[in-house]
Amino acid sequence: xxxxxxxxxxxxxxxxxxxxxxxxxxxxxxxxxxxxxxxxxxxxxxxxxxxxxxxxxxxxxxxxxxxxxxxxxxxxxxxxxxxxxxxxxxxxxxxxxxxxxxxxxxxxxxxxxxxxxxxxxxxxxxxxxxxxxxxxxxxxxxxxxxxxxxxxxxxxxxxxxxxxxxxxxxxxxxxxxxxxxxxxxxxxxxxxxxxxxxxxxxxxxxxxxxxxxxxxxxxxxxxxxxxxxxxxxxxxxxxxxxxxxxxxxxxxxxxxxxxxxxxxxxxxxxxxxxxxxxxxxxxxxxxxxxxxxxxxxxxxxxxxxxxxxxxxxxxxxxxxxxxxxxxxxxxxxxxxxxxxxxxxxxxxxxxxxxxxxxxxxxxxxxxxxxxxxxxxxxxxxxxxxxxxxxxxxxxxxxxxxxxxxxxxxxxxxxxxxxxxxxxxxxxx
Numbered sequence: 001x002x003x004x005x006x007x008x009x010x011x012x013x014x015x016x017x018x019x020x021x022x023x024x025x026x027x028x029x030x031x032x033x034x035x036x037x038x039x040x041x042x043x044x045x046x047x048x049x050x051x052x053x054x055x056x057x058x059x060x061x062x063x064x065x066x067x068x069x070x071x072x073x074x075x076x077x078x079x080x081x082x083x084x085x086x087x088x089x090x091x092x093x094x095x096x097x098x099x100x101x102x103x104x105x106x107x108x109x110x111x112x113x114x115x116x117x118x119x120x121x122x123x124x125x126x127x128x129x130x131x132x133x134x135x136x137x138x139x140x141x142x143x144x145x146x147x148x149x150x151x152x153x154x155x156x157x158x159x160x161x162x163x164x165x166x167x168x169x170x171x172x173x174x175x176x177x178x179x180x181x182x183x184x185x186x187x188x189x190x191x192x193x194x195x196x197x198x199x200x201x202x203x204x205x206x207x208x209x210x211x212x213x214x215x216x217x218x219x220x221x222x223x224x225x226x227x228x229x230x231x232x233x234x235x236x237x238x239x240x241x242x243x244x245x246x247x248x249x250x251x252x253x254x255x256x257x258x259x260x261x262x263x264x265x266x267x268x269x270x271x272x273x274x275x276x277x278x279x280x281x282x283x284x285x286x287x288x289x290x291x292x293x294x295x296x297x298x299x300x301x302x303x304x305x306x307x308x309x310x311x312x313x314x315x316x317x318x319x320x321x322x323x324x325x326x327x328x329x330x331x332x333x334x335x336x337x338x339x340x341x342x343x344x345x346x347x348x349x350x351x352x353x354x355x356x357x358x359x360x361x362x363x364x365x366x367x368x369x370x371x372x373x374x375x376x377x378x379x380x381x382x383x384x385x386x387x388x389x390x391x392x393x394x395x396x397x398x399x400x401x402x403x404x405x406x407x408x409x410x411x412x413x414x415x416x417x418x419x420x421x422x423x424x425x426x427x428x
Contacts, residue, residue: 010380010400011072011079012065012410015045015291024279028169030256031176034246039169039285048291053299062413067298069398069410070367073381078143079290085215086286089136092208123183124202127194130178131228132208133282137171138231139215140286144293150217150227152234159238166288173281175239181250188240191232200225316345316365324349325364325385327394330428332366363396363412378402378424384409385428394428 009017019025020043032039042048045068049061072079141158142150163171179187203209204221218224242248316322316337323332324347339346343362348354366383378384378399385394386409401408406421 010069011083011287011291011294012045012069013400013408014083014287015043015048018043018284018287024281024284027177027257027279028173028281028285030259031169031173031253033256034172034176034248035168038164038172039166042166042288042291045291048288049295049299052292052295055299059413064295064298065410066398066412067301068294069381069400071298072294073379078146079294081215082140082143082290083287085136085140085212086283086290088211089133089208090280090283092132092211123190124194124198126178126182127191127198128203128206128208130174130191131195131203131232132206132212133174133178134235135216135228135231136212136282137174138234140289141167144290150231152227152230155231156234156238159235165292166285170282170285170289171238172242173285175242176248176253177279177281179239180243180248181253185243185249188236195229195232203228316340316362316367321350321368322347322365323368324360325366325394327364330385330394332428334368337365378407378427383412386411386422387426387428397422 018041020041025041028039028041040051042051045065046061049064049068050056053064055061055064071077138152138155139150141147141155145158147154159171179191183190200222203225209216209224213224216224217227318337318340320337322335322337324335325332334350335347336350337345338348338357341359344359345362345365346357346359347365348357380399380402382399384397384399384407386397387394396412397409398412399407400410400419403421405424407424407427408419408421409427410419
């Protein structure tokens with residue numbers, strides 16, 4: 001059974017931990033010859049901010065970073081859901097590849113032929129894999145761009161006119177690794193054959209479909225299968241144009257891969273299944289796509305004044321209920337924002353008279369809408385205060401990961417070299 005992964009890491013950690021050189025990166029670099037210069041393996045969140053926005057001022061980069069963290073953990077946004085989708089499809093991909101490999105082994109080695117009766121036909125497996133990846137990309141695009149309902153036509157138009165960078169590389173890799181290489185240059189025709197000759201139950205019983213079922217539009221399994229077919233039909237023309245324009249063939253793909261990866265078996269079926277097993281190009285480029293959109297949204301909200309009347313990157317607004325840090329009491333108190341002036345907020349404390357209304361700084365305000373990640377009621381993306389025994393003062397930080405009784409923190413106004421694990425009893 002394929003499980004939907006828990007997104008228990010912040011977007012900053014996900015981008016910072018992207019590999020600079022592994023087999024996934026090598027495969028993507030090998031495919032770069034089809035669209036030279038479209039993809040750069042952008043790794044590291046602060047480096048990504050600089051590359052995407054052109055900003056070099058550390059304070060501006062920090063504000064974009066903080067705003068991006070807040071947006072990422074905003075339940076009204078779709079960033080975390082998209083990350084889940086990309087992670088789920090790659091985990092399922094490896095499972096399907098194992099089934100396909102068993103089938104191929106059964107075909108090639110007579111005394112293992114019983115495997116043919118135990119596993120799906122490889123072409124069917126590859127087809128379903130490709131179809132589900134198209135659906136994931138369709139849903140991800142719509143969520144990242146604020147479309148309330150997944151729309152195959154709008155996605156197809158964007159794919160043809162607006163896709164670039166990691167998103168374009170992901171779709172190109174999909175065509176090559178999951179289409180042309182395992183199914184041949186006429187992979188679109190083979191997919192149609194499988195789709196017309198396959199009962200819907202084979203798709204709905206597939207582990208990838210089961211894992212992604214709740215994300216796929218439709219009130220019934222047949223509705224969902226219909227949507228999957230619509231998604232493929234919407235992008236079929238783009239895929240066909242890509243193959244025609246580039247002239248890509250299974251042999252040219254393997255030749256390109258051979259410049260970066262030593263391939264011992266030139267059997268294309270085995271190479272395709274092997275790549276499915278050992279690469280996670282959907283998750284890798286998916287994280288880069290989400291990070292790019294998130295950084296652009298955070299940067300744009302600063303430049304265009306989209307944050308309601310704040311003049312800051314916090315996203316707080318007049319009338320919003322927040323928590324305010326009281327340095328004397330060393331605790332957070334519920335309050336409502338009454339006025340905003342640059343980086344200061346005039347607040348009214350719940351349960352107290354107007355005589356206690358006060359101006360407070362942004363670093364002493366935090367959002368109240370966080371879902372607890374552990375028994376200490378702390379959550380990823382939450383602003384906290386951290387006690388430093390040596391300095392005998394409280395520092396403001398953002399939680400980036402929670403594990404058992406510790407939290408991994410990023411301190412506001414400090415670079416990532418100060419990030420650290422801290423015991424939760426030192427946090428308020």
